[in-house]
Amino acid sequence: MINKIVASCATAVANIKDGDTVMIGGFGEAGSPVELIHALIDHGAKNLTVVNNNTGSGRVGLAALIENGQVAKMICSYPRTANSLVFPELYRSGKIELELVPQGTLAERIRAGGAGIPAFFTKTSVGTPLAEGKEIRNFEGDDYVMERGLKADFALIKAKQADRYGNLTFNKTARNFAPIMAMAATTTLVQTNEMVELGGIDPENVVTPGIFVNSIIEITQPQQESQLVKNGVVYLPIKSQGAKA
C-alpha cells in the first residue's frame, strides 16, 4: 500500500545530507514549515544551500537554521525583512554566500527545474547587475536573459490537507512556493495541518498531486513564526537543549 505518512519530523528529514540543496517553502512566515525546519536543525546537516524567498525572522525557523551554521549559501530574492537579524550579520561578516535572484525568476527557475527545463529566457533583470555574465538574446526586437532551471535534493513545505498518496491543498497565500518546490526537489517532505482519507480532497481541487510528494507528517497545531518571534523564542537544537538541561 502506498502510504507516505511518516512517524515524525525527525524521520522525515533523516536522509538530508551535508552539502544538499534544500528548498524551503514560505513567503515570510506564510507557509513556512517551522516544525520540519526545526527537525532539520536537530538533524544537523551542514553546508546546505537553501532556497527560500527570504532568510527567516527572529531566531526561529529558517533564521535559526542559518544561525546554527548549517547554511553555506542562500538563494533568495529578499534577504532583508522585518525582524531579519541572523542573515545580515553573517552576510556582512562573509560567513554565508548569497545568490540574489528576482522573485519571479526564482519562481520560474524552480518551476523549470521541476518541469525538466534546463534553461529559459526572461526579460526580468535585463540591463541590471543581476543579468551580468549571463547570456542575453534578442527575440523579436526585445532582449532576454537566459536563466537556468533550479533543482533541489529536498523540499520542505507546509500543506493544509494531505492524503496518504501525497495529494495536497494549501491555505490561502501560504501556497506560494510550495507547489513548485515540490516539483523541483528529488524528495519532498510535507508537514500538513490535517490528514484526510483518499478522496477527501476532490480530484478537481488537488493543488499538488501526490507524485511530487515523498513523506508527510501531520502537525495539527503548527507553531506560528511571528508568534514565536514576538515571544522572543530562540530555537536551539535538541542536542544543545539536552546539554543545557
Add this chain to the structure above:
Amino acid sequence: MINKIVASCATAVANIKDGDTVMIGGFGEAGSPVELIHALIDHGAKNLTVVNNNTGSGRVGLAALIENGQVAKMICSYPRTANSLVFPELYRSGKIELELVPQGTLAERIRAGGAGIPAFFTKTSVGTPLAEGKEIRNFEGDDYVMERGLKADFALIKAKQADRYGNLTFNKTARNFAPIMAMAATTTLVQTNEMVELGGIDPENVVTPGIFVNSIIEITQPQQESQLVKNGVVYLPIKSQGAKA
C-alpha cells in the same frame, strides 16, 4: 462593474480577424468548445492558424471549421484520430499546412507564451526529425532543443463554471489545454456550462483566474461532438443554411 458575460457566441467571436491565430481547447472532444467553434464558422474569419491537439472529428466543430476553408494552418500533435475525415483529405491535397509538435512541447510552448517566456530548452524530440533546423544545446551532458513560446490572438475554451470576473473551473479531463491557452491568448473566449455568483467558486479552487479571461457565454446544454458525429451531423455556416432554406 466588471462583467465579462456576453450576449451570444456570435458576439464573443465577432472580433476574430482573417489571419488570426486561434487556440482551441480540447483533447479530442473533451473540452471542445463546440458552440464557440460553430459561431466562428458562422462568423467566417479566414486564413486562420489554429492550435489544437487534434484536427477534429466528423464534420462538426473543429473539423467543420477546417472543412469550411477557414484554416490555413494547423499546429497540433496528432492530426489523425478516429473519425478524422476532413483534415487528411485537405492535407494530402496540399490545401492546409501542418506544424507537427510533440504534445508536451506544444503544451509547454503555450504555457511559455502565456508566461512571457520567448524560448526554452527541452529534451523532447532531440535526435528526431522534429528537432531538425532547431538549436541544440548541451546542458550538463545532455542535449536539449530550443523551442519557442507560442501565443495567439484568441483562445476558445470550454469551462464548467464561471463567474463574472472570468474565474473558471473545468470538468475532469476536459481541463486539458484550456488553462494554458487562456494564458497565451490576447483575448480568451469562454463557453461555460454554468454561471455562478462571485464567490461561488472557492478562491482555493479557481483553476483559471479571471485575469486570463475576456468574454464568457453560458451554454448550459452544450452539444457533445461524439454524439453529433454519431448522428451524422454536418455543421454548415448559418449563411449557407439560410441560402438553402
Add this chain to the structure above:
Amino acid sequence: MSTLATSNQHANSQVAQVGWNREQMAHRCAQDIEEGSYVNLGIGIPEKVAQYVPDGREVIYHTENGLLGMGNSPSADELDPDLINAGKKPVTAIPGAAYFHHGDSFAMIRGNHIDVCVLGAMQVSEKGDLANWSTGAADAIPAVGGAMDLVAGVKTIYIITQHTTKTGDAKILAECSFPLTGQKVVNRIYTDLCVIDVTNKGLALIELAPGISFDYVQARTGVELLNATEQLDAKGFDNSSVNSSREVQS
C-alpha cells in the same frame, strides 16, 4: 551660501507641504487607474492608491505572493497569518478572488497580464529607466524581491515618489547612478510637485501640483523637462499618450 543651502534643504525637506502630500500623490495616481484594471501596488505610498480609486470603478488587485482579488486590511476576526500581501502585511480576499502559486503568479506578471503596477523609486531616468532596489553601496545587503519582474512584465508602470531626496538631490535624472531595476520601463511619474510622462521626446511634465511652477520643478530635476501642461490644459487629460509611449518602449 551655506545659509542659503541650509534654507534650500529645509524647503526641500518640507516639500510635501509645498506641493502634494503623500495622500494627495496617491489620490492623483488613483485617478489614472481605469475600470476593470488588474493592478499591482508596491509597498509604501503605492499601497495607498487603492483607497482613492474613484467610486464606481471596479479594480482587481494582484499581490505577487499568490492572490488576485486582494481586499482591505482584515478586522481582528478576519486576521490570518496565511493571508498576507507582498509587503507581508495581513490582507483579505474579496468574493471572486483566486489563490495560486508563485509560478503562476509571476506568469501573470511576466506574461503581460497585469495592467498597471505602481511602485516607488530611488531614481528615474529620462528614458524611463528605474532604480528602486539598491544604492549599490558595498555594505548594503542586496534585496530585490519582485520589482525587476514587475517592471519587466506589467503593461504600464506608474511611479510615485518624492520629487527629490530628503537632502534635496534630484531623483529624476538624465541617467540613473544607482543599479537599475529595469531599462525603459516607466510610463508616468507622480511626485509631490507634478505628474511627468515618459515620452519618446523626453520627460513631459503634464500637470503641476497647486501653487507649483514649471521652473520650480525644473530647478529640482536633473534633466530638462518638456512643458506639456499647456497642451493638456487645452485638450484635457490624454491618457492614451501613456500607452502609446509604452508601446514604443517595450
Add this chain to the structure above:
Amino acid sequence: MSTLATSNQHANSQVAQVGWNREQMAHRCAQDIEEGSYVNLGIGIPEKVAQYVPDGREVIYHTENGLLGMGNSPSADELDPDLINAGKKPVTAIPGAAYFHHGDSFAMIRGNHIDVCVLGAMQVSEKGDLANWSTGAADAIPAVGGAMDLVAGVKTIYIITQHTTKTGDAKILAECSFPLTGQKVVNRIYTDLCVIDVTNKGLALIELAPGISFDYVQARTGVELLNATEQLDAKGFDNSSVNSSREVQS
C-alpha cells in the same frame, strides 16, 4: 524458395501462438511494475498491463491528458465524455486521483517524475533508440502525440511489441530505419518471444517465452543478441540492471 518464403511468412504471422500472446506479453511486463510506481501506459497492448499487475501492488496510473489515478473502464452509469484517457477512451478516476492541465501533466513527464512508461514500437535499435510514430512514408499524415515527450522524460521505458512485423521483418535492429521517437531511451523490450534488456554492451536477452530458443529469436532479430538467460537463471531476475543501464544512458 518462394514456397519456403510463404511458409516462413505464415509461420511469422502466427508467431503469437508460438510464443506469448498479447495477454501474456502484458502479463510478463506487469510483473516488472513495482509497488508505488507512477505509470503511464501507451495505447494498445501496453494498456493491458494494468490488469496483470500482481495483487497487493498499489500502482498509480497517469494519463497525459490530465489525470493521475486513472481507474478502470466506466460502467454505463459512470461514463462521462469529459473523463477519457490519452487514447480518448472513457475511463474512471480512483479515490485519491488528481486532475491537472496539460502544462502540468507534461511537467510531470518532462521533469522525470513518472517512473515507468510502457509503449508499443515499430522499431527498436541496439542502443535503445525507438521508432514508433512514423514510417516516414511521403503520403502518411504525421502524428506524434505525446510519445516523444514520454520517452524523453519518463525514468524507465518499457516496450511491448511483436518481435517481427506481420511480414516477418525484424523490428529489433542495429539501427532504426524509421524516423526516431527518441535516442537511447528504451530500457527493456517485451516481445512475443522473449524479454530483452538494453545494456551498455548491447541487447541482452534475459528471458525466453516457453518453447522458444535463443537461436529462434536471434534468427528473427536484426542485430546480434547477448544471451543473458543463463546468468539470470542462476541469480534470478535482476531488476536493478534496468535502472543502472538507464542511468548510463540518460
